[in-house]
Amino acid sequence: MSVRIAVPREVTPLERRVALVPEVVQRLAKAGHSVTVEAGAGLSAGYPDPAYAAAGARMEDDRKALFASAEILLKVQPPTEEEAGFLPPGSVLVCQLNASRNLPIVARLRDGKVTSFALELLPRITRAQGMDVLSSQATVAGYRAMLIGAELTPKFLPMLTTAAGTIRPAKVLILGAGVAGLMAIATAHRMGAVVEGYDVRRAAGEQVRSLGAKFLELAINAEGTGGYARELTAEEKQKEAEMVSKAVAEADVIVTTAAIPGRKAPVLVRKEMVERMRPGSVLVDLAAETGGNCELTRPGETVVVNGVTIAGPLNLPSQLPYHASFMFSKNLQAFLELLVTKEGQRVAGYTDEILAASLVTRDGTVAHKGTADLLSAGGGP
Numbered sequence: 001m002s003v004r005i006a007v008p009r010e011v012t013p014l015e016r017r018v019a020l021v022p023e024v025v026q027r028l029a030k031a032g033h034s035v036t037v038e039a040g041a042g043l044s045a046g047y048p049d050p051a052y053a054a055a056g057a058r059m060e061d062d063r064k065a066l067f068a069s070a071e072i073l074l075k076v077q078p079p080t081e082e083e084a085g086f087l088p089p090g091s092v093l094v095c096q097l098n099a100s101r102n103l104p105i106v107a108r109l110r111d112g113k114v115t116s117f118a119l120e121l122l123p124r125i126t127r128a129q130g131m132d133v134l135s136s137q138a139t140v141a142g143y144r145a146m147l148i149g150a151e152l153t154p155k156f157l158p159m160l161t162t163a164a165g166t167i168r169p170a171k172v173l174i175l176g177a178g179v180a181g182l183m184a185i186a187t188a189h190r191m192g193a194v195v196e197g198y199d200v201r202r203a204a205g206e207q208v209r210s211l212g213a214k215f216l217e218l219a220i221n222a223e224g225t226g227g228y229a230r231e232l233t234a235e236e237k238q239k240e241a242e243m244v245s246k247a248v249a250e251a252d253v254i255v256t257t258a259a260i261p262g263r264k265a266p267v268l269v270r271k272e273m274v275e276r277m278r279p280g281s282v283l284v285d286l287a288a289e290t291g292g293n294c295e296l297t298r299p300g301e302t303v304v305v306n307g308v309t310i311a312g313p314l315n316l317p318s319q320l321p322y323h324a325s326f327m328f329s330k331n332l333q334a335f336l337e338l339l340v341t342k343e344g345q346r347v348a349g350y351t352d353e354i355l356a357a358s359l360v361t362r363d364g365t366v367a368h369k370g371t372a373d374l375l376s377a378g379g380g381p
């Protein structure tokens with residue numbers, strides 16, 4: 001028994017990743033599954049068609065035929081409405097659906113009787129670590145954000161002793177020390193900068209210090225449920241602003257990564273703080289997509305305010321598509337192990353905790369409560 005798996009080319013503007021890389025295709029083919037890949041799907045990530053063919057994939061030029069043939073369709077981005085319409089009833093879609101922001105697509109999948117799983121809804125439990133796309137892609141984003149900071153600063157990052165004089169190391173400040181922030185810290189440290197990190201979760205302190213950086217400690221521990229941060233009270237926000245303001249004024253490069261699940265990103269760097277920054281300093285706002293950690297961030301743009309460069313890059317994982325796709329693909333491989341039995345059949349029920357939490361549509365209904373509530377509240381068709 002085998003399952004027919006299909007991987008299309010991503011059509012979202014600026015998306016360079018692909019859902020499966022040849023190495024994972026080969027594993028699935030060896031396990032007896034048939035894998036069809038759209039021609040050119042991996043090209044912009046550095047995986048050419050011959051590599052897929054050599055791994056055992058069948059290449060398909062016709063997008064509609066590819067979608068129509070899928071028992072399980074694997075994607076990075078949510079499908080377009082047209083793509084959702086190509087999927088046959090009873091097929092399974094696995095991707096980053098961003099369900100709450102894509103209600104019309106969810107409705108289309110529901111009406112088309114497609115079973116869909118949203119990878120951003122995976123519970124962040126130990127057993128799900130291998131399939132956690134939020135973590136793998138945040139690792140890429142943190143690394144890229146630091147490289148953008150290094151490229152935009154007019155300074156060296158490391159200390160240098162040269163015949164032309166001694167250069168002091170740059171000061172890098174990372175606000176938010178979750179998965180992306182820790183990767184940015186590690187990257188800045190490897191580049192020779194003096195690094196400071198800040199997070200509202202006290203547990204992050206040990207991780208920041210273990211990477212060779214100083215932890216900015218506030219007398220607050222805002223650890224909420226599931227290891228995530230909670231929103232600060234007004235009084236706590238004031239204390240935070242005082243401490244952050246001083247560190248911001250002294251930094252050469254700032255990377256901000258602070259997020260609270262399901263909410264707009266907290267604003268940590270206000271306009272007045274930017275005004276106190278030195279000309280030439282740089283802020284890279286990794287939270288640009290969810291509103292920004294800096295008040296002056298313009299999503300998708302790089303602006304200069306009083307000589308301070310503020311970058312608000314979008315879809316950073318797509319800027320390192322080879323390894324972002326590799327990690328995403330490994331995550332999908334782990335997810336498929338839950339979805340397909342060892343005998344090569346799709347599992348009948350989705351009772352497994354991980355599948356149940358990420359299931360969005362099934363048999364013409366919306367199974368995910370939060371999304372169903374949004375739809376019935378008039379947020380979609």
Ligand SMILES: NC(=O)c1ccc[n+]([C@@H]2O[C@H](COP(=O)([O-])OP(=O)(O)OC[C@H]3O[C@@H](n4cnc5c(N)ncnc54)[C@H](O)[C@@H]3O)[C@@H](O)[C@H]2O)c1
Pocket residue numbers: 123124125126128129132134135138175176177178179180181198199200201204226227228229232257258259260261266268
């Ligand atoms: N499977 C697992 O067990 C698993 C997987 C991934 C992450 N995690 C844990 O989840 C936690 C957060 O992960 P994430 O990177 O996805 O988080 P995230 O993207 O939701 O947030 C990024 C960081 O911003 C911080 N933050 C929020 N408000 C802030 C504020 N006002 N000031 C400063 N920082 C603020 C958060 O504490 C978090 O560390 C970490 O403890 C991580 O280790 C666990």
